[in-house]
Amino acid sequence: MTNRTVLISGASIAGPALAFWLSRQGYAVTVVERSATLRSGGQAVDFKGATHRTVLERMGILDEVHRRQTGGHDQTIIDAEERPLAVMSGEFTGGDVEIQRGDLAEILYERTAQDCEYVFGDSIASLTETADGVDVTFERGAPRRFDLVFGADGIHSTVRRLAFGPEVDYVEHLGHYYALVELGEGDDFRGPGGISVMYNEPGRLAAAGGPKAPAFFVFSSPELAYDRMDIDQQKNILTTAFADGGWRLPELMEAVKRSDDVYLDSLARVKMDHYSAGRVGLIGDSAYGNTLGGFGSGLAIVAAHVIAGELASADGDHTVAFRRYEEKFRGYAKVARQANAGPFLAPPTKLRISLRNQMFRRPLMLRGMLWVTDRFATDITLDDYPALRVFT
Template identity: 65%
Template sequence: MTEPTVLISGASIAGPALAGLLTRAGCTVTVVERAPALRPGGQAVDFKGATHRTVLERMGILDEVRRRRTGGQDQTIVDAAGRPQAVIPGEFTGGEIEIRRGDLAEILYDRSGCEYVFGDTVTSLTETTGGVDVTFARAAPRRFDLVVGADGIHSTIRRLAFGPERDYVRYLGYHYALAELGEELGGGEAQMYNEPGRMAAVGGPKASAFFVFASPELDYDRTDTAEQRQLLMDAYRGAGWRVPELMARIPRAREFHLDSLSRVTIDRYSRGRVVLLGDAAYGNSLGGFGTGLAIVGAYVLAGELRAADGDHRIAFARYEELMRDYAKVAQRGSAGPFLAPPSPLRIKLRNRTFKSRFLLGLLLKATDKFATGIELPDYASGS
């Protein structure tokens, strides 16, 4: 493989995963990340089935991911008085291997072997016959052979290379929030509470507190966490169970993240020398497949660049061909109505799913089918 220079925007999961694979293939990689450092902790993410397991193994991180796994934990759905209504088994919420997002990011970062530029972002892309001229908010301009947008649902690279976010991102009617409110909050037990259009959960590795709520699309400053915390508190005003206690802690949360459940609809993952990866390409519907898609996408993109000896036109076309159908799981709906059903009846019906071995079995089979729905090339052997 030739030795192209590659800029990756985004240092969550997809970016560092791709960086490590490309570095080992001989590329010179730079990762730029808006945040000042890697984000620690965060919600748990999971991997399901043979495809995810095979990619982790070929990346050389399977043993370390297993060593730092959280272990699936059952979650009890309760009513306003705290009485159990149903139990969501850990195998459903945690997949085959569950790990905190921050731990996974650290594993990938430690093995990426490339340059990281934190606290900066791309401001312009100009493609020429010889590469892509890139300007940054803080760093000096540079030229790269290829640019990868692995910077999430609100991708700066997608906006600069393809057009405004409104042309590609469709809001799915729900927002979610993650807050670290203290390990003692759940008392070691994972519990989830619903009211129509609202869900609140405590305990377990997803985060010490996790919220999903239906609402009109919210307009807010994504850099202003104080505004976001207030939006969440407003959305849960008047709720029962332990929600008032949780909301009282939100202003002091050690970590806090709020975002929309949205779908990306884009006819091509690449344009010229620029390509999209992870949520920037597939979207975030909170269906439990985002991390798996990011890891598999990184593996395929790096493998195709290697197989094409760095010819991005061939590699990007093959990446698109292989990932388009597999990534359709992100287009099949949203976890919002499942996690926060819109009516009391829908809440009861959802709960019955977890009381029926037959229905739960169908759900588990469906998730396994989605996770393994790609013929994974073995790039090391050339097949």
């Protein structure tokens, strides 16, 4: 056991997962989160294969994840007259088990809040490494010193920027943007028979369902300059991108304008040569994120297990543990970084849209794709760290 102090930036998935394991080893863990509260909602996340399942079992949360699972929902791909063209099955989009990101974050928070310190509504302002720790200043709170600092704060990581350099050096824009919009109680965009629908035009996708269900959008675009905290700017970008569209897009854009819950961001990929610098380490999307790549949450929970296990195996020697983490994880993370969901979800031409739709009408091709993604999700040797086993 140890009394070393750890600061984790980010309270979504990777941060609380790492806090779970480290607090059980005796680390004094502080999690700082920019948002004022634990964030609810968000897009669904999924887990695939034996590796993900094993880590969830070792954390003791697999049953709760299954209890709160969304089940994965079929989406019918339609044309402008709402004629069905194909069905994107829940099996394809939802993995073995699908759960709302906010629900998963809540599960992890509930299992760590008693043993860890959570600081909401604040963010790291500076990091200064010394011989025996990292001096940290915050935007709001008083300065503190920690033995180790972890960035679990997403593709736009503050920790990565402070410890490694500017975002432009590590984040690659993939030519598309996506948006999630909470629709109002009277906004119903279901197709015939009450089905959830997905509509494509070249370079753009709109998916929607019933009242109060989030709508999902993808559109091609060069990289844009905008304030990610400004919801009005995000609405303007989204409605401009979908102006003059077919189907019910004009009506859907009016619903977007009425919404007070809009999130828009680039499809982007993080490329890092190293996941650590001195006493600072990166985990999850901050180190190897790939928006909508399908592996983000699985990578996060597996990485948390590996980092904690390697710190325990190295008796807390972070230089050894970080090196082993990178050696064991780089190949696993590399597979996820190769994907680019933009051209698949929003094909650039009518022909490419048609070819994509044909895949969903061919069971053998679809099963082949599912087999490949399952193989990627399990492509790591998951050590059974004795120091972690006793806590599960």
